[in-house]
Amino acid sequence: MNAPFALASGFHAVVIGGAGDIGAAIANLFCDLGATVTATGVNDADIARTVLLPRPGLQLIPLDITNDEAVTSFARRHERVDALVNCAGILARDKEFEIETFTKVLDVNLTGTFRTCMAFRAALTGAKGSIVNIASMNATLALPRIPAYCASKGGVVMLTKALALAWAEEGIRVNAVAPGYIETAINAAGRSDRAHYQRIADRTAFKRWGQPEDIAGAVAFLCMPASQYTTGTVVAVDGGFSRRLxxxxxxxxxxxxxxxxxxxxxxxxxxxxxxxxxxxxxxxxxxxxxxxxxxxxxxxxxxxxxxxxxxxxxxxxxxxxxxxxxxxxx
Structure with a gap:
């Protein structure tokens, strides 16, 4: 029997959006725990910009998750998948009121998550694996400048719960992690305003912004035997921000x-x-x-x-x- 807080021998994780800051932290932690990892970026340029450094057991591959054929072909290359982590996401402040932009954000954040879940269903069933979707605190705490992002992350939460019920008999566990304010490239412009940065930090219980590594630990736990009775849940990793009135x-x-x-x-x-x-x-x-x-x-x-x-x-x-x-x- 495997140790409750360790990954099984031969454990393989696929991290969609692994070229991003949070995805890179997740991929690195899986490698540290002895797993092999396939991480993706939207294209070669995205992979070239990643903070994820080459290491044994890690493979970086470009993948456009809005392309059905590309996602299906990518999933067929994998014989064994113990964990699928969906953390590819985009937002466009103030532009999401345009239908074209709104649709694009939903296609990446929500429909893209569903595409990869469906594509890897068979492999996950064979390994009795886990899916961890990266949602957001904005699934429940809306912001006025990013309506598509908020809607997409709310959809990710409900998709997680629905798939958890639908695929439980196949042995697939489906959970989500909802990050709060994490220091990543996506919010670099906002963090340049020191007053805004400190105002957000003061609203957390720990008086600081989160780091990508803070999210990785929760994701890894949800893929371990210790969480084998956990499915359909959303783990908030926001430093207590969402608990403040x-x-x-x-x-x-x-x-x-x-x-x-x-x-x-x-x-x-x-x-x-x-x-x-x-x-x-x-x-x-x-x-x-x-x-x-x-x-x-x-x-x-x-x-x-x-x-x-x-x-x-x-x-x-x-x-x-x-x-x-x-x-x-x-």
Missing amino acids: MAAFPDYGRRPVPGRQRKTCFHGAAANAFPYPSARLLATARLSKNGSHHEPARIRSLWRAGPGRRYLDRADPRLQWRKRARSRLC
């Missing part, structure tokens, strides 16, 4: 607009602090007027102790049930 960051992902008044709104955990939408809207208006932000428990206690008490007594069926129960006992 977006209500505290009204300018998240937005350009400042001169003269526009900021509005406070609640998302995620903050929105769940209220049992009913009306109470949530009233509290939002109340806190927006004061310009303050509170944790969910604090919001709930303030609301129940204040004007919301009368509303909750009338609207919350759980409280109504308690009142009826007390009246029957009297």
Whole structure:
């Protein structure tokens, strides 16, 4: 029996998009763990720019994942595949509102992921292998300048869950990793603004941006025997960014607009602090007027102790049930 945190003898991984920064870190870690790796880049120029250095057991091959025939032909060259990692992805800030660009982003990020999964299905079935798709925190936390990227990564998450259910009987596990803000070439321009860079870092629990190697560890774990009962899950590797309340960051992902008044709104955990939408809207208006932000428990206690008490007594069926129960006992 293999050690739970080690790869099997003869383990072979295919890393789609392995020429990129995150893909290169994943390919390197697999090689460090004793696996052989086939990594891809979109073309020869992409491979020439990669930070992935030649090493024993590593092969770099150009592959356009938007080409059905190329993907199918590439998959047929592999007799054994223990892990398929899909981390090829693109984005185009502010240009994704054009239909042509929107379609291209989806074709690479979402449809390309599906193409490779289908092409390697037979090989993965034979090896009882794993698929790890690289999603993004933007699958759930949207940004206004990259609608196609957000939509594609949301699709990757649901594709991961659907394939996990569909292929479980074949012994294929399908999971995803959702990175947060990671220092890669794709965000190099944004990181040149030191104020922006530090603002993002301060919003994480560790007060720093992530590194590609931070993602590689999670991917490797999802391909090990230790995770053999894990499928259909999405592992967030974002330094705690997604656990912070977006209500505290009204300018998240937005350009400042001169003269526009900021509005406070609640998302995620903050929105769940209220049992009913009306109470949530009233509290939002109340806190927006004061310009303050509170944790969910604090919001709930303030609301129940204040004007919301009368509303909750009338609207919350759980409280109504308690009142009826007390009246029957009297």
